[in-house]
Amino acid sequence: MEKADRVAWRCDPEKHVHKVTYDEVTRLLQGFIENEIDLSNDESCGETCPDYRNTTTIGCFDQKFCSQQPKCEGRIHDCQFVDSDLSVCQSPTSSYRRYEYIQNSDGQKFGEHEMCWRDVNNVESWSRWLFWRCSYCFCLCDEPSPISDRYFSLRKTRSDVRANKVVTGVRFVKKNRVFHIQIQQGQLLPRGAINESTLEWVPVDDYKINDANITEGVDYYAMSYENRRINLDETIFEHDRIFIVTGVRFHVFKNYLGLKVYFSRHNFVDGKVRGYKEEDEKYIDLTMMYEYNPGFQSEELNIDNLDLPTSSKENSQPLSKNKQYLKFVNTGLEADAGQTTIPFIDIQDVVSNPPVPLAGLGIYYKSSPGSGGFVAPKVISFDYAAYV
Template structure:
């Protein structure tokens, strides 16, 4: 949502519109002229309008009233008026072009989720038809400006009378119709409390249609504003046409029309005020979270990545699970142990040894066929098939050939069983590291964070930031957007320390907190930094929030006016975190349906092994979604978060989310300037 670009344009539109108004009146400003202010900042409008008035006086004071001038001078005045019209139309066109792709995404999204809602479709078709009629007449007016030196006086007069005439085909009527369809005919109190108006209905439908964010990449608040932008620009076209029409009629001495023009402006102000009240309320209620949907096809290292060999299924005989080489116990006895040897070089000599700790051993069956994974794989086995018919993993063609593995009896008393355990082993095939260094935007260049993504570099997972230069009124200079390079250190580098530069997941420390980090009581901060820390045994997200001047678009001494915000709750604190459980989960890329967010703020999840039966416990879940998480258009962020998405029965994904800046407080209602 390039919310502020639009509103900044609207602020500057007030100047040429005022010039048109002053030309219409013939040199004296209307004593109660209603100026439609910038919906974000009235101070900005006052400054722009004041400048415009000073410039306008130089033009209008040299122009006598139409009733006392000859035809050639009328033509000259017409030319000046049309020149001013060109200024207005250029600014409207520029604003429309600037928002075209985001409006198009919002409209496309609407057409998708209302396709089975006949009442909503009818209203949307009515609005589309009305807006097209206004835009068509606006284009005709622009063509008059392009050929201003060749037009007959009667052509302009006919167009002007057709535009403002009190009938069902006039622009004034079309604007009333558009307003009525969008808001309904209830009073303002009903407007704010009811969901009967179209804007509220569309916002509600968007929020419950999770797939729509996949295509728009707009938060619900951005979506609402994109729709409003389309409507507001159309109304601005209508307003411009009516001002132009009254002006032409006065230029050619057809009447004074001061009162008619004043009534028109009051109607426009009333409609705009009512629409903005609704917009403010709908935006206040709308969600501001942007998260990334699953891609059409999961591609490793492109759309997702994995923690590898954190806890992985491993076959070991009991005789090698103790230093005495005995088989006195059962597999379940060994809940935390190590591989102590390789008795008589049996199957243990034919597989890579687990050099770490072994947890949760269990007996499945005595004899089995094992299909080993390729040597280059992070898996140990493709599948394991037991004699009793149970298969761990997905049985398929075994490229390396299966190996028969049998338990045996010792001294006719002890059964030396093969156990299925979980191996926690650090090594070159185990990517289990998370960066703890902070990543901060270039605040010296007035840059803020606009997007996030996970990135694995040198086996270390980083939370990479997209940064962009902040502009006045919360806009972002899109030409400055870039992904800030991550620190390319390695865990074995000099001056790199575990627990300071990076965190190592392990059986005892493999939790990650799921939080939304933002200031809930102060809208004057935006995100300029991110980092992970270790809180207890949990990876915990922190966001650096910096104060900024909304009007100027400048960070306010970020070295001083910045704070690191986090959620300090732990699973043992007074306010307990809720744990999300994953049990016997399949590999998340195997699901045929898209993932949905399943976590809430103040929860956490553990990295665990995939299911025994579904995957022979060979993968670590959840996976990490490494797609870009950005909004269209980019905006400053009020907060960030980590969340879990998936489907029941599958391991799902961890991913970052962004919380767009709340523009609601800056939607100011228009006021009359006397």
């Protein structure tokens, strides 16, 4: 038992179903086509596309393609030149996408859609004043909007310790455009057993980001181009086996989104949880370990230029290691025209059968070759070996 792995995670379902097995951060970074003249303060074309790293749309010169597509109302980042002449199929207004596909003059298509539901826009660069070439750039649009779901709840969720209930499982849930960590709780019995008749999912808070008295940085965290990192790690109270998980929340420290896990003492023999007050709980905050532990080095897991997570025919496997992080990014230009935010969020239940108290929780990344993958929670079961 001491050698057995106590980490539990969910495999891919037989079929990925939106809002059933996975959900998405939407329109955090999205491919966007704009002419450099509309990115320039003086309506010039004297620069090149890569010179526009962090800017906004300034105008709409001569009512060209810019007047035929929705404007990027946020910041524009990381522009690049693709081709002088492009054919662009715009998406329906009800879609999270801007474009179904983009095709260059050589016939190469960016995005997998074969048919266009509307007329294709022919987007051609042009010359101005003989010596200026006004090129169209492919950029990334960071636009907070009613269809950009980029929010994570910072509120703590706690099991009913007064009723001797502890956390037995977790899952991610998106409610009102905000991602929450939802816990399953059950009554703790003597010798680490759980009363299965008491198992229940604790409802997440029902609020919207624009409600009165709801504050960014207190109630929720909003991602952006600059702030889109999530820690991939696990936390466990290694030095004292009498502590088990009774609460969890998302927490942000120095622009890293991670987990803050709360632990309570218990008596293994009689099954009683000690300490009904929240201040009696101990916690481990992985995000703050970057600050207080000089030896804690984080490594970025790069997921650039990948395809839609649901397009893969292979099952995902855990790829992340502890002390890593990743940035939410856009899908690759060639695979998906950069239209989708990856990774997706796995919203399946992560529980054990039979249910057991938990010694820890974590977040990891799973994927298959070429896929944008999923961020998902994992649970670490209580260690019974010391009591056998």
